[in-house]
Amino acid sequence: xSPLSWQRLTIVALVVLVLAWLFSASLGxxxxxxxxxxxxxVVFNLVAAACxxxxxxxxxxxxxxxxxxxxxxxxxxxVVFGQACAYAGAVLTGAYGGYALGLLDxxxxxxxxxxxxSALIAAGAALLLVIAGLVAEHWCKHSDEDDDRGEATxx
Numbered sequence: 001x002s003p004l005s006w007q008r009l010t011i012v013a014l015v016v017l018v019l020a021w022l023f024s025a026s027l028g029x030x031x032x033x034x035x036x037x038x039x040x041x042v043v044f045n046l047v048a049a050a051c052x053x054x055x056x057x058x059x060x061x062x063x064x065x066x067x068x069x070x071x072x073x074x075x076x077x078x079v080v081f082g083q084a085c086a087y088a089g090a091v092l093t094g095a096y097g098g099y100a101l102g103l104l105d106x107x108x109x110x111x112x113x114x115x116x117x118s119a120l121i122a123a124g125a126a127l128l129l130v131i132a133g134l135v136a137e138h139w140c141k142h143s144d145e146d147d148d149r150g151e152a153t154x155x
Contacts, residue, residue: 004086004137009130012087013094020098027102033111034103037096037118045092045125049132052085056136063140079140086133092126 027034055078062070100119106112 003141004083004134006134009086009090009134013090013097013130016091016094017098017101020095021102022098024099024102025105034099034115036115037099037122039118041092041096041122042125045089045122045129048085048088049125049129052082052129052132052136056082056139060139075140079137082133082136082140084133086130086137089126089129089131089133093123093130096120096123096126 024034058067058070059075059078061067062075096119100116100123103112103116103119107116
């Protein structure tokens with residue numbers, strides 16, 4: 001499994017941002033009232049980020065020898081979960097950011113401003129999910145002494 005790169009996550013987020021921006025700009029120009037981003041989206045992203053960090057911390061403790069009873073399968077699942085959180089967070093950051101960007105022309109309109117603010121808060125929570133996924137993946141890497149290149153490999 002190849003480690004995540006911030007470049008790949010940035011490209012994903014930017015592509016989704018452009019698509020969401022086009023969608024929300026057309027929604028705003030048609031006179032339709034754009035829906036609020038629900039507060040549960042923020043809560044879900046923060047809970048998923050906390051889970052990724054918790055699972056990654058457990059694997060980190062295993063790698064430094066403080067938790068000898070952790071299975072290798074759980075460590076592998078944690079790496080995959082961290083990567084999935086990072087990708088999902090990148091998609092959601094782009095989606096919420098593009099949604100807010102498309103409605104930014106209507107900042108002076110009070111109800112639309114509330115929608116923009118809720119989208120920006122959700123984008124921030126999704127960005128925290130990206131960071132948590134990257135940190136969890138990083139914690140699951142260990143340096144292998146048998147590797148001639150000296151690179152870290154996922155657990």
